[in-house]
Amino acid sequence: MKLLLTIAWRNLLRHRGKSLVIGAILFTGAFLMTLGNGVVSGMARGLEKNVIDGFMGDLVIISDAQKSDNVLLNMMGSNIEPITDYKLIRPVLAASPHVQRWLPAGKNMAMLLDENTDAPGFAYLLGVDFAEYRRMFPGNFSVIEGSYPAPGERALLIPTFAREEFYNYYNIWYLPEGGALVKENLKKEALEHLDSLALSTSVVMMGMSGGMNTTSDIRFPVRGIARYGALNQIFGHFCLVDIESYRECLGYFTSADMAAQVTEEEKRLLSLEGGDLDALFGGEELSAGAAPAAAPRAALTERSAPADPADGVYNLVFVRLRPGAAYKPALRDLNAALAAAGARVRAVTWNAASGPIGSMALIIKSALFIFVTLLFSVAVIIIVNTLTMAALERASEIGMMRAVGAQKPFIAGMFLGETAVLSALFGGAGILAGALAVELIPLLEISTKNDMLQLLYGGDIFRPALDVYGVALAALQLAGVTLAAALYPMKVSAAITPLEAVSRD
Amino acid sequence: MNIIEIKDLRKDYPLGATIVPALRGVDLAVEEGEFMSVIGPSGSGKTTLLNIIGCIDHATAGSVKIAGSEITALDDRAVTDIRLHRIGFIFQTFNLIPVLDVLENIEFPLLLMKRPAAEARRRAEKLAEEVGLSSYVRHRPAELSGGQRQRVAIARALVTAPAIVLADEPTANLDSVTGASILELMREMNAVEKTTFVFSTHDAGVLRYARRIVRIKDGLIEKEPVAA
Numbered sequence: 189m190k191l192l193l194t195i196a197w198r199n200l201l202r203h204r205g206k207s208l209v210i211g212a213i214l215f216t217g218a219f220l221m222t223l224g225n226g227v228v229s230g231m232a233r234g235l236e237k238n239v240i241d242g243f244m245g246d247l248v249i250i251s252d253a254q255k256s257d258n259v260l261l262n263m264m265g266s267n268i269e270p271i272t273d274y275k276l277i278r279p280v281l282a283a284s285p286h287v288q289r290w291l292p293a294g295k296n297m298a299m300l301l302d303e304n305t306d307a308p309g310f311a312y313l314l315g316v317d318f319a320e321y322r323r324m325f326p327g328n329f330s331v332i333e334g335s336y337p338a339p340g341e342r343a344l345l346i347p348t349f350a351r352e353e354f355y356n357y358y359n360i361w362y363l364p365e366g367g368a369l370v371k372e373n374l375k376k377e378a379l380e381h382l383d384s385l386a387l388s389t390s391v392v393m394m395g396m397s398g399g400m401n402t403t404s405d406i407r408f409p410v411r412g413i414a415r416y417g418a419l420n421q422i423f424g425h426f427c428l429v430d431i432e433s434y435r436e437c438l439g440y441f442t443s444a445d446m447a448a449q450v451t452e453e454e455k456r457l458l459s460l461e462g463g464d465l466d467a468l469f470g471g472e473e474l475s476a477g478a479a480p481a482a483a484p485r486a487a488l489t490e491r492s493a494p495a496d497p498a499d500g501v502y503n504l505v506f507v508r509l510r511p512g513a514a515y516k517p518a519l520r521d522l523n524a525a526l527a528a529a530g531a532r533v534r535a536v537t538w539n540a541a542s543g544p545i546g547s548m549a550l551i552i553k554s555a556l557f558i559f560v561t562l563l564f565s566v567a568v569i570i571i572v573n574t575l576t577m578a579a580l581e582r583a584s585e586i587g588m589m590r591a592v593g594a595q596k597p598f599i600a601g602m603f604l605g606e607t608a609v610l611s612a613l614f615g616g617a618g619i620l621a622g623a624l625a626v627e628l629i630p631l632l633e634i635s636t637k638n639d640m641l642q643l644l645y646g647g648d649i650f651r652p653a654l655d656v657y658g659v660a661l662a663a664l665q666l667a668g669v670t671l672a673a674a675l676y677p678m679k680v681s682a683a684i685t686p687l688e689a690v691s692r693d
Numbered sequence: 694m695n696i697i698e699i700k701d702l703r704k705d706y707p708l709g710a711t712i713v714p715a716l717r718g719v720d721l722a723v724e725e726g727e728f729m730s731v732i733g734p735s736g737s738g739k740t741t742l743l744n745i746i747g748c749i750d751h752a753t754a755g756s757v758k759i760a761g762s763e764i765t766a767l768d769d770r771a772v773t774d775i776r777l778h779r780i781g782f783i784f785q786t787f788n789l790i791p792v793l794d795v796l797e798n799i800e801f802p803l804l805l806m807k808r809p810a811a812e813a814r815r816r817a818e819k820l821a822e823e824v825g826l827s828s829y830v831r832h833r834p835a836e837l838s839g840g841q842r843q844r845v846a847i848a849r850a851l852v853t854a855p856a857i858v859l860a861d862e863p864t865a866n867l868d869s870v871t872g873a874s875i876l877e878l879m880r881e882m883n884a885v886e887k888t889t890f891v892f893s894t895h896d897a898g899v900l901r902y903a904r905r906i907v908r909i910k911d912g913l914i915e916k917e918p919v920a921a
Contacts, residue, residue, distance in 0.1 A: 191804045198792035588788035591749050592849065593777025593805050595770060686749035686776070689788050690740065690861060 192598070196605035199578075206574050210607075211614030213567040218615040218666050220563065222622025224556040225658035227644070230626075231552060233653055234646020238418040239545065240508075240538055242328035245290070247519060248541035249277060249505035252532045258543030259295065259504060261422075267396065268296050268503040270440055275498055276531040277505060284525060286518035288510045291316065291324035292502040294434040295426075298393040301405060302358045309357030311350055311393065312426045315434025317497060318345075324506060327417060329428070333373065334364025334412030342433045343411035344391060348373070349424025351413055354391070364412050365389045373413070395438035406437040418647045421637055422545065431497055440501035507535065552644060564665065568673045575603060575677035579684070586681055587688025600678035607674040615666040619659060626654040695758075696856055696889050697723035697746055702755035704741050704912075715741040717912040718755070723891060725856070728883045730903035731893045738912040739893040740861055746891065747780050747859045748772040760856050777805055781850030781888070783860035783879075787842040789834040789849075795821060796830045799848045806853065820848035823885070824878060840871035847878060851886055858882075860892035864899060876902040 200207040240246055243260075250259055251269035259268050271277070274292050281290045294315030299308040318337050322329070329345075337343035346354070351362050352375045361378050363369060369387065371379065378385055394405045408429060416423040435441065509518050515537055522535045539546030579586065586599055634650040636642055645651065704716040715738045723729055731739045744750035745757060752765050759779055764772060776782075781802075789798045796817045803813035821830050824844040834842055843863060850858045860879065864872030880902055883890045892903075900906055908915045 190810075191801075194797075195790070195792060202792055584786075584788060585790060588782075588784065589790070589801075590773065591747070591776060591782050591784075591788075592802050593773060593853075595773050595805075598805065686747075687744065689782075689784055690744060690749070 192601050192605045193609065195602055196609050199606055200609060203578065206578065207610060210571050210574055211610050213570055214611055214614040214666070214669070215618040215621070217560065217564050217567050217669065218618025218662060219622045219625075220618075221560045221665055222619045222654065222659065222662040223625050223652070224560060225661055226622065226626030226629075226652035226654040228553045228556055229655060229658050230650075230652035231548070231644055231646035234418075234651060235545065235548060236538075236646075238647050239542055242325055242417055242419070243423055244538045244541060245324070245506035246509040246513075246515065246538055247507040247522065247535045248538060249507060249526070249533050249535045250541070251503070252534055256543075257536045257540040260542040260545060261425075270501045270503055271505070271533055272441075272501055273531050273533070274500075274502050274505070276529045277526065277533060278498060280522070280525045280529050280531065281505070281507065284518075284522055286509050286513045286521060288508045289324060290505055290507045291320055292431075292498070292505045293321075294431055294438065294440070294501070295503045296438055297396045298437060299396060300354060300357060301392040301394055302360065304358070307357070308394075309354060311354070313393070313395070313434055313437065314426045314428050315431040315438075315502075316428060317431055318428070321428065324508065329414050329416055331412040331414045333370055334367050334410070337411045337430060340430075341411070342409070342430050344408035344433075345412045345414045345428040346391070346410055347420065347424035347427065348413060348415050349420055350427050353425070358386075359384075360386045360388045362391060362410050362413070363387055363389050364410050367413075393437055395434075404436055404439060406433055408433060419642050420648070421642050431500065431502075435500050438501075441499075504541075505533075548644075560665070564669045568669055571607065571669075571673035572676050575607065575674065576680050579603065579677050579681040582681075583684050583688040586684045587686050587690075590684065591686035591689045596682040599684070600682040603677045603681050604671075604674045607670050607677075611666055611670040615670070619662050619666070622662065623654055623659065626652045694725050695722045696725040696727075696760055697721065697891070698756070698758040699746070700756045702742070702745065702757060703753045704738070704745060704750070705753045715912055716745075716752075716755075719909075719912070719914055721907065721914060723857075723889060726883070726887050726889055727905055728880055728890045728903060729892075729905040729907060730900060731891065731907045731909055732895060732897075732900065733893075733909040734895060737909045739895075739909050741912075742909065743859050743861050743891065743893050746857070747782060748776050777802060778853065779856045781853065781855040781858040783843070783846045783850050783858065783863045783892070785862040785865045787834070787839070787846050787866075789842055789845055791834050794831050794833050795826055795837070795845050798834070798845050799852050802849060802853045816852055817848070820852055821845075823882070824848045838871075839867050840875060843867060843871075843875050844878065847875070847882065851882055851888060854886065855888065857889045857891060860890065862894055863892055864894065864896065869898065872896075872899070873902075 248259065249271070250257065251271050253269040271292075277292075281287050294313070296313060298311050298313045300311055301308055319339055322336070331345065332348065337345070346362055355361055355375055355378055361369070361374065367389070371382075374382075388410075390407050390409050392405055392407045414428070429437075507522075509515075519535055519537065526533055526535065537546075544551075589599060590596075630649075630651045632650075634645075635648050636645060636650070637648075642648060699719055699721040702716050702719040702721075703714065706713045706715055719738075719742060721742075731742060733739045741750065745752050746759070748759070748764055748767075755765070757764050759775060762775070764775060767775070790801065793801065796814065799820055800813040800817035803816060804810070818827075818830070821827055824847055826841060826844055826848070829837060829841060834845070837845065846863075850860075858879075863879070864875055867875060876899060879890055879892070882888065894900075
């Protein structure tokens with residue numbers, strides 16, 4: 189081995205030019221691979237932290253009727269199915285040893301309406317209990333204008349990103365009720381047209397449930413303008429609204445509806461169907477007054493028991509697991525318990541629920557892998573070519589070695605040794621440089637407001653991170669390249685016969 | 694005792710559709726410790742004969758025994774092993790490993806035999822001294838003259854104490870004075886190490902060093918003249 193490495197090392201020094209070319213390729217490949225692993229790893233970590241801690245939790249419970257697990261950023265018009273039996277879910281979550289806390293929420297799209305234009309804008313609505321939301325995702329949402337709604341208050345919180353989008357739709361700049369215009373927060377275009385800027389403190393929205401239920405136009409008073417702690421460009425599409433207003437907007441049963449006490453007479457009338465309706469209009473009931481089924485919501489609620497928000501309809505339940513809880517058993521146990529409780533729902537991981545965002549790490553990792561594979565393929569071709577030429581140029585020397593007793597594996601090992609020494613030196617330096625770059629980049633505090641870059645960064649700031657796995661992966665790939673590059677030259681060199689030592693004379 | 698026994702050795706080279714016979718049925722026996730020269734004009738078959746004896750080329754037909762072992766039917770690994778343990782080579786163009794110094798070149802076959810490094814180094818130093826290169830042990834081939842390189846090659850050929858040393862035109866690339874000194878050295882090593890030397894040449898001036906001369910022409914051994 190020592191003899192092999194000695195010859196390999198000295199041959200590399202003897203052919204410095206070739207060694208430097210191959211070394212530079214190996215260095216670049218290893219550097220990019222390591223840096224890429226760091227970027228992907230940082231992105232995955234950042235996404236995981238920001239999405240789990242700030243928006244979705246570890247698991248999301250969705251209706252069994254929901255076809256796709258992706259419930260975060262689904263395409264226009266595809267609604268999230270309602271969950272009508274949250275009261276069955278709640279005790280299951282409370283009893284689960286895996287679950288730390290949870291938050292039921294409504295989530296769907298709404299059309300943004302304005303009397304001055306026919307073209308509607310769109311927004312995602314997240315209907316929550318504000319206090320519960322803050323407990324579930326502490327610190328992820330800071331109000332920069334106005335204030336958090338009081339408990340039970342019907343109000344809307346608009347993220348800064350959504351406010352700018354709304355401005356793009358209608359040229360209206362939304363302010364919290366009682367709030368003043370804060371010029372520093374104005375969008376650049378709005379600032380340039382300050383004189384003609386229209387201001388508003390309420391938003392009219394119409395839910396888009398996509399189902400059979402009838403949605404309503406609701407005028408939401410704007411309580412505050414807020415900013416998500418991370419991924420504001422992405423999560424900033426979601427306006428937070430109190431759950432009862434959300435339900436009304438989407439045409440869902442509110443908790444007040446569910447608490448309504450229907451009299452026996454009203455039940456009888458509600459149960460009339462088909463031909464029996466004739467009896468209703470043909471008899472004396474007609475003179476009894478308006479049908480209770482058509483009674484205004486207020487009339488029903490006047491005869492209601494105290495409303496429990498949990499009675500109403502939700503779309504999702506965000507679940508946070510206890511620290512250290514593994515997803516697989518938690519998911520298995522939770523789904524089994526939910527099924528046993530008769531809840532027509534299923535729990536899915538945050539990756540599945542966040543659709544393309546959850547898969548972003550995998551997609552970018554795949555893209556990076558393909559890029560580096562291409563790079564390494566080119567490297568392999570160049571190295572194979574260079575080493576093969578070197579083998580042929582050294583045919584006389586190799587023939588002599590074979591003549592004096594070197595077996596084929598020794599000759600093959602000599603070429604593998606040369607490639608391995610180059611890989612260890614230049615590839616190793618590439619890995620070190622990549623690791624160093626991964627450590628230094630976060631110090632530069634590179635930030636972005638671009639959606640795609642935020643996904644790539646895994647947050648607002650570019651923070652690549654490298655773990656042992658990433659380094660090991662780069663080293664493994666380098667070893668693979670070394671072997672792949674050395675195989676053909678090894679074969680060529682081992683095929684050189686001792687006759688080459690004399691026949692070239 | 695015969696260290697080399699050759700019977701009816703034939704070697705054909707295909708040249709397109711034509712077969713060119715290089716050896717047409719050579720019979721030869723070489724005794725242990727001989728200092729023998731194979732002479733003949735270019736293309737006579739002397740190099741082919743040495744290559745087959747040295748296990749670096751295959752016979753088309755016939756029998757070749759080295760120290761009693763038939764070598765014509767052996768596989769590559771086995772003949773490589775014979776080359777390592779039984780045969781030493783001296784090439785016309787020296788064929789040293791350019792990245793190794795004199796001592797490393799000499800000990801190279803011993804390291805292939807996996808002899809302990811210290812033992813290999815001692816043996817290499819002894820041979821370097823015997824061939825008169827003690828002052829050049831750390832020099833690389835590029836830093837040596839042609840004669841010095843061939844001395845290194847001789848030391849390398851002898852380092853494993855082989856049964857036979859084969860030298861193909863060992864003086865062809867050397868001036869006459871250096872060539873003579875190399876042949877003197879080979880004869881001296883033959884006397885000291887008791888190693889059988891077989892060398893080819895087409896230089897009539899070399900003949901006076903040989904104790905036995907075999908003349909080859911058109912692939913056949915003509916006559917064995919008595920050595921001078």
